[in-house]
Amino acid sequence: MSEPKLLVANWKMNLPDGFAEWGQSLKKQCASAFDVHKIALCPPSTHISVMRDALPEGIDIGGQDCSEFQKGAHTGDISATMLVDLGCKYVIIGHSERRTDHHETNEMVKAKVEQAFKAGLTPILCVGEKLADREAGHAEAVVSEQMLASLPDDPSGIVLAYEPIWAIGTGRTATPADAESMHAALRQAYPHDDRENVQILYGGSVKPNNAKHLLDQANIDGALVGGASLNPLEFSGIINAAS
Ligand code: PGA
Numbered sequence: 001m002s003e004p005k006l007l008v009a010n011w012k013m014n015l016p017d018g019f020a021e022w023g024q025s026l027k028k029q030c031a032s033a034f035d036v037h038k039i040a041l042c043p044p045s046t047h048i049s050v051m052r053d054a055l056p057e058g059i060d061i062g063g064q065d066c067s068e069f070q071k072g073a074h075t076g077d078i079s080a081t082m083l084v085d086l087g088c089k090y091v092i093i094g095h096s097e098r099r100t101d102h103h104e105t106n107e108m109v110k111a112k113v114e115q116a117f118k119a120g121l122t123p124i125l126c127v128g129e130k131l132a133d134r135e136a137g138h139a140e141a142v143v144s145e146q147m148l149a150s151l152p153d154d155p156s157g158i159v160l161a162y163e164p165i166w167a168i169g170t171g172r173t174a175t176p177a178d179a180e181s182m183h184a185a186l187r188q189a190y191p192h193d194d195r196e197n198v199q200i201l202y203g204g205s206v207k208p209n210n211a212k213h214l215l216d217q218a219n220i221d222g223a224l225v226g227g228a229s230l231n232p233l234e235f236s237g238i239i240n241a242a243s
Helices: 019-030 045-054 080-085 096-101 106-119 131-135 139-150 176-189 208-215 232-241
Strands: 006-010 038-042 059-063 090-093 122-127 159-162 199-203 222-225
Touching (some): 006 090, 006 232, 019 059, 045 059, 080 106, 122 139, 176 199, 176 208, 208 232
Parallel strands (some): 006 038, 006 222, 038 059
16 A cells, blocks of 8 residues: 545535535445545535534545635635634645635735644645646646745645646546646645655546546645535545555
């Protein structure tokens, strides 16, 4: 068995039917893979405490975003410290849906990562290219640049997630070879001595039938899963594909 992988469920703004039983069903389907790999759930923030209490041991909880500010007059936002108070270990930052819907820039994303670290959370920093960047052959340069502009001076302990925008929720996945090449490029460009240890997740239409080829790649250390994570059977298929 190789290194433990990190498998993160990102429910986005969805609540699956029977969500309170999600963790128990998942555990039942996973057998030994559950003890080997690291598993986390990022539910909508309104349901973090409900899910925290409903999850079996072995699944960590995380937020889907945090504020770039520590506290104050920011109606509707949630601080990194508040996520810690709810029992979160992780927080997804800079997801392309937030970069698009909320016009988050690399500077804002970097400030959020800094807040997350300050509060004691592990940030999962998302980066990814548009289809036009890939078709023009610029994908690795664009994504490396985005990563460098979003990282704080000391990024040690961060988790990176490479999510090509054209693959998110579309059913189109990067080929294992293209994903591996991007992950290797990001590891190379990562501006810190611990580049060999930084965990780089792949995200974008990961499903039980494509997970194994992706997770078998040397530089793919786990997956950030949206749609397929809503169903414990599908998510367990992905976890079980991690060898
Ligand atoms: P998807 O989402 O698995 O539904 O493509 C992945 C993500 O956005 O994190």
